[in-house]
Amino acid sequence: MSKVKYYYDSETLSYRKIESKRGRKIGFIFLFFAASALFAVLFVTIIFNTALETPKEKVLKREVTQLKFQYDVLNKKIKQAQDVLKNIEERDNNIYRLYFEANPIPEEQRKAGFGGVNRYEDLYKLENGELLVATTKEIEKLQKRLIVQSKSLDEIAKLAEDREEFLASIPAIQPVNNEDLTRMASGYGWRNDPFTKARKMHWGMDFTAPRGTPVYASGDGVVVRADNSSSGFGKHIRIDHGYGYVSLYAHLSKYNVRKGRKVKRGDLIGFVGSTGRSQAPHLHYEIRKNGEKINPINFYYGNLSAVEFEELLKNAAKQNQSLD
Template sequence: MSKVKYYYDSETLSYRKIEGKRGRKIGYIFLYVASVVLCSILLVTIFFYTALETPNEKVLKRELTNMQFRYDLLNKKITQAQTVLENVEERDNNIYRLYFEANPIPEEQRKAGFGGVNRYEEMYNYENADLIISTTKRLEELQKRLVVQSKSLDEIAILAEDKEEFLASIPAIQPVNNENLTRMASGYGMRNDPFNKTRKMHWGMDFTAPKGTPVYAAGDGKVVRADNSAAGFGKHIRIDHGYGYVSLYAHLSKYNVRKGKKVKRGDLIGFVGSTGRSQAPHLHYEIRKNGDKINPINFYYGNLSPKEFEELLKNAAKQNQSLD
């Protein structure tokens, strides 16, 4: 119950009760109701503004999601291109430039960055600046490496003009035809030994094929060995191609050449077998440069299509068991 208030009336010399004005009460009520309504409108507006998206915001959000998806795809394609380019660069340094006695291109020169002013300053204002900048950097690095590689191949082409005999001597074809292969059993690298089941270095490539499958010379040269007196290789052939290159063909069933015979690339030299330290019929194939055993995977540019070579790369990389 509200308190009754009084005031002193000087004319009547007495206290009189203060009567509230009706209009003022109505004003107070109206002001209260108006305040509640305004607050409600403000809260609803804030809710809709934060919880609901305008059509334009939805479009922008879809575009942003689509852009992020496209950048992810672009990065995957850049990664694939880098893998292919790295393979070309490895060949360029370790084979092509070595062939022609040209100095390898240093890694820092191939992958050198761009100095000077900040090339990406204008990109920092974007919402996904990190994604955009990192992708741009990778793309520009790839472009520069392609330019360096292109110039290197131009140089190699000039050096190759007077090297026809040299190129013919290099072991450059797969020694067993693809149509005769059962599979590419094992590649160069650490593999499981089939006899003692331990990990050991496998210095060549194993091509599984039926006994009697033809084996071909990988390049021009002279047969320096055709015997079975090397431990583990059984009947095997070694061809000296000159320029420090020697190719080896092991576990043969029989020979088609003898020591001292000169051969051309693609000549029939023997037949697949399982002699020596072998678990099943296959050809063990090695390449040596100045006495060092090197990966034969880089020497098949003479008779394989890009698709066939890609499949060979995939199979050679499998960490499986060798056959010898």
């Protein structure tokens, strides 16, 4: 049974019964069925589109899946490259640069980005822009680290080249072979002068050997003097090894090199004699560093065994008389 509805009539000051109109009811019923039909069509369309994909949609979906896979692979490769580079950076700072006494490269310098607020503006406009920007930033950081490391290795290579040149240049061998020596007559330090018998500083080492015994360059360098115009040394040779080092070979009988010639360690440069202020045939050998005369005993690591060096130390320490 339908409900009876009333309304208040202000003119008669009474409630009056609302008479329903047949047309209005039919309108409501039609509107209900129209809305239901529209909802049904939308529902079916959604279900249909979800269940059935066009060939183009399937291709696009596969491409998206493939791109996501490639992105994951790319990220893994970036991570692997970062790990390998990190290992190289650690060895560079803690081994190579430490060995060659170069300052380590700070971490913030290695990992600094390229900067620029609008650098990625165009990427942000693309679909998945944030993802593209994040990946691009990682690649650029990796690129920057590779550039820094490459420059560091160039520097290390130069340092190694310089160190190799340095090691080849400094006087590092005994200038007379052990088998040619009669004895090591006098070492560096205070000794008795053979002529005045007074105590006098002896600035080198005297190697006694027969006249004509070969004398060898103790390191790579350039002959800066080969003459007898220096007081007391007689015929003598001086070799500039660079890095502040100069070696001197005195009392020679003759030369095998002339001024300006480049020599290598072990090259024959002259022969033992007794020219100048000398009491007997021997080689007077000195080393100077930045103009200061230093003890040659510390520069024979290149051709003496531990036993031979120990014997040389013992003889050099003897408070005997020098030969010049």
